[in-house]
Amino acid sequence: MGDHHRMIVNLNESQIRALDQVRAVLDGTQTLDFAPAASPSKRREWVGSVLRRFRYNQLKRPHRGLVLRYLRRFSGFSRTHMTRLVQLWMLGHRLAWVKGTPANAFARRYTDEDVFTLAETEREYGRLSGPAMVVVLRRMYQVYGDERFERLQHLSASHLYNLRRSQAYRLHHTTYTKTRANPKGAAIAVRRAPAPENRPGFIRIDSVHQGNTEDQRGVYHINAVDCVTQWEVVATVPTLEREHLLPVLRDMIDQSPFRILGFHSDGGSEYINHEVARMLKEQLIDFTRSRPRHCNVNALAESRNGNVVRRQFGYAYIPAEWAKQFNAFCVDLLNPFLNMHRPCLFGTEVPDPKKPGRTRRVHRHEDVMTPLEKLASLPDAGRFLREGITLDQLQQQARSQTDVEAARQVREARERLMGKVAGQTQPRYADVWSFARSRSA
Structure with missing residues (x-):
């Protein structure tokens, strides 16, 4: 029978020893009876065992990428952390002994209290540019003697932007307000003729x-x-x-x-x-x-x-x-x-003989007049004029010269x-x- 449906096979993780099996698992044609360990050290140890099993250091570049996708899916580690673990394994380290942070990580210089002080200061200032804010931080300690800014006085503008992206900063600085509809009449000008x-x-x-x-x-x-x-x-x-x-x-x-x-x-x-x-x-x-x-x-x-x-x-x-x-x-x-x-020229609306019920605009000889004459021809035109201005004054001004x-x-x-x-x-x-x-x- 020409059955084109793919067969799904259940396998134990330890049975995955070929790259074709890895590809089948990633494609979904095979499933694993495998639950990753909750302990990070156990998961790192499992990563090392998979790398040894597939002899990762001898694989070509496309095959390495396939194994890395497999490891990231079942280990739960990020791409960055997985890359770090692979590099350590290539150097001969035992991954179960590796801590969650890299051995050469920068020591944390600014505490949560420093981040809170920074967020509070920026909230008052309305979040200035980095170079301007580091001057404020330096002045708060050197000019005003505020002990809270002892470490922050050395903060650089570039690292200031790093602290702004931290979770602690966002927790103290960001405020959420309910979305408000525009008040009635807030738009500038009405869109109509x-x-x-x-x-x-x-x-x-x-x-x-x-x-x-x-x-x-x-x-x-x-x-x-x-x-x-x-x-x-x-x-x-x-x-x-x-x-x-x-x-x-x-x-x-x-x-x-x-x-x-x-x-x-x-x-x-x-x-x-x-x-x-x-x-x-x-x-x-x-x-x-x-x-x-x-x-x-x-x-x-x-x-x-x-x-x-x-x-x-x-x-x-x-x-x-x-x-x-x-x-x-x-x-x-x-x-x-x-x-x-x-x-x-002023137009006059007349019935359109070709379109019953419609009108069209024509320009007759008697409709050609100056704006002042058009104003004077309007019914009760005097009521539209400004106070102190009359039609007689305007017409007299017009007759003062040809x-x-x-x-x-x-x-x-x-x-x-x-x-x-x-x-x-x-x-x-x-x-x-x-x-x-x-x-x-």
């Missing part, structure tokens, strides 16, 4: 970098656009560090004529941090951020990055020390021009500013001024 419901004050914000050199970074432009009116505020900062970004964000919020109700950003760390969240919470502004797999959720701000910011400033390097001048240009000239003199005059003023001021930057960064970045002129033309 803004819901303006035809109300101004829900802005989308993004940042634009103005190039680098080999050793210096350029300025950053911050671009915020209102979802409903497309009211846009542009600012410039030298870096996205919080000491530069937070004051500019507050100023951008104050530049808006209406109350800011929502603040939406992507997942950039310049916005998703506790400082920005705290600032928005103080002003009762809803903080939201983009959701995964919604690549076009912040498309309004990103499209303005190209249509406004890049068209105004281009792509060339602008040194960070010019951030203050460029930000003043944005506040005084660019932002009023964008909101009072630059028309924008659209073309405002555009010319912005262009001339930008060219002067870019020309100064080009003069400073000559000769390598002299194309900044010419690039700005070509874009404006």
Whole structure:
């Protein structure tokens, strides 16, 4: 009969005398009627008898590994201890006389009390680096005379890490606390799209970098656009560090004529941090951020990055020390021009004749207007404005100069500013001024 099942044979350990039998035991095709002795000395003696039985010193390397696997399985010794026992046997020692620790083991210098003192000290300090902690230990004895640190004053940084891995150290130093769920509202910003419901004050914000050199970074432009009116505020900062970004964000919020109700950003760390969240919470502004797999959720701000910011400033390097001048240009000239003199396209939802029950967005001629005109067209627009600001004031400011005059003023001021930057960064970045002129033309 073609029986392919392996036969299991019970053997006494003393009957295992061939390497094929050892391999069969390790593979499970043969079982042993064998119980290792509880005494470590008896188990070491058995190891020596197996090594003699198989003439271990005459075996080739693969066969030695087979015997070592057999010994480790039935002796219960670790790989390290087994290697030590084999080395002693090869030197002619009787393994039954060998103690559990090697003959040349290092004498223990630091007691359990020293380890406890070390753990207690590190718990108070919050576990410093090794070189810093050994200085603390040395000072505790040499400066303050604490007798508990007499031996620890000689502790090296490298051996400190060894003591940290010891069981005694972990017993005294490690503390376990119950896992706590995040408190309600602990996450920074909610992952959802803004819901303006035809109300101004829900802005989308993004940042634009103005190039680098080999050793210096350029300025950053911050671009915020209102979802409903497309009211846009542009600012410039030298870096996205919080000491530069937070004051500019507050100023951008104050530049808006209406109350800011929502603040939406992507997942950039310049916005998703506790400082920005705290600032928005103080002003009762809803903080939201983009959701995964919604690549076009912040498309309004990103499209303005190209249509406004890049068209105004281009792509060339602008040194960070010019951030203050460029930000003043944005506040005084660019932002009023964008909101009072630059028309924008606004979509209108109409029924889709090809898909009953669905709508599509169209852009009609009568829907092209400036952000200020869009704001004025909203029902009861005055209730959204900040205290002390009226639509009449904004419209009077818009009529103080024509659209073309405002555009010319912005262009001339930008060219002067870019020309100064080009003069400073000559000769390598002299194309900044010419690039700005070509874009404006």
